[in-house]
Amino acid sequence: MALLPPCPDTALMRELSETRRGFHRIPELSWTEYLTTARLCTELEALGFAVAWGQALYGTQQPPNPPDVETDRIAYARAEQVLGVGNRYLPSMQGNRTGLVATLEGSLAATEPGPVFGFRFDIDALPVTESQDAEHQPAAEGFASEHAGIMHACGHDGHLTIGLGLARRLAASRARWAGKVHFFFQPAEEVAGGGLLFAGLPQMAEVERFLTLHLGIVDRYRIIFDATWIAARIYDVVFHGRASHAGNAPQDGRNALLAACQAVQGLYALPRHSAGMSRVNVGRFVSDNAHNVIADEVRFRYEVRGADNEICDFMAAAAEQVLEGAARMNGVTWERQVFAEFSSYPNSRALAEEVAVTALEIGLPEALLQDSFLVSASEDAGFLIQKVREQGGEATHLILGSPVGGGHHCGTFDFDEQMLGWGVLLFERLVLNSTQT
Structure with missing residues (x-):
């Protein structure tokens, strides 16, 4: 098995590891990601992003398959207890309006042309009890789930961490790039409701270049730049x-x-x-x-x-x-x-091939790159890819492959955190290559 080189930016890795472990401790089920959403909103607004959440984001749309009333009540009360009753983000999320869209324009956007990028990161967890075995790194190092019977057992804590890491870097380099980025922190992938709902958001109608990713999946180190999923x-x-x-x-x-x-x-x-x-x-x-x-x-x-x-x-x-x-x-x-x-929809070959070239640019070894792969599972990002492609844009789904412990949706699931750094650097370079002057 080809090995993954360490991410060259050690400061970035320390930051991402801390972020990921913080979110791993507070997993939330589909349509109840209140605490996760509020914490994302807080940081993204502080970075200068325009953030849409709750009622203002959903408009007339309703979650298609919300959880039972008691599950929702417990999740909302837990978020209120952590954040305080007066938290400005929570009230508008009531009724399972979780997730958010964060938007940032490069400072050169007014004078330089640039594409509109869309990045999607799912944020929900699973009804899985996390292992407390000493061999399981989250348990051994003290960042296992604090919510009984709920666990990030599919890598979504890593996905949203890559999203935050990318947001931090693009905000810091804002003066050097044109164009616009939309970050879709999407709820309810595990029950296939969030992708269909987010595909109908007005921000999606603007997207010209769309990328999303999944950690793990193939249980070995691999960068797959044209991954499709079964319907x-x-x-x-x-x-x-x-x-x-x-x-x-x-x-x-x-x-x-x-x-x-x-x-x-x-x-x-x-x-x-x-x-x-x-x-x-x-x-x-x-x-x-x-x-x-x-x-x-x-x-x-x-x-x-x-x-x-x-x-x-x-x-x-x-x-x-x-x-x-x-x-x-x-x-x-x-x-x-x-x-x-779950919809299945083909990726844009041109964008997938650009991802492969960019992966080599940032130092990922060619031996780790893989072209196409059909995943024998399903992912509701297919609705978002279909939306972008039907409106004339480009879209592709990546897999950042890594050994995953006992496997996805399992209490011993884990992944190599080095993939977080490589994911941020890859997405950042794609934006800068397309928009930087």
């Missing part, structure tokens, strides 16, 4: 039957549990698609019925995925036939609603 559709299903006594009158019942079980079996039996990768999974199944009652209601959540949107649509349509068939066989009804969607 996904996630659904919540309810089967409605008729209850009756299982011993005394089984003939009067309509068994929703049996129908749901047959549906699940049918979903896993779906044929895959020869044109590319396809997936199906049932991740949640609830039948809250007594043992002696014919079940009248069953709920479950399933997902289908495909290497592109067309394959994913094929899988979704086939799954719908399975659900309808299972319901008809058992004389029950069913309903389905979308919980979340």
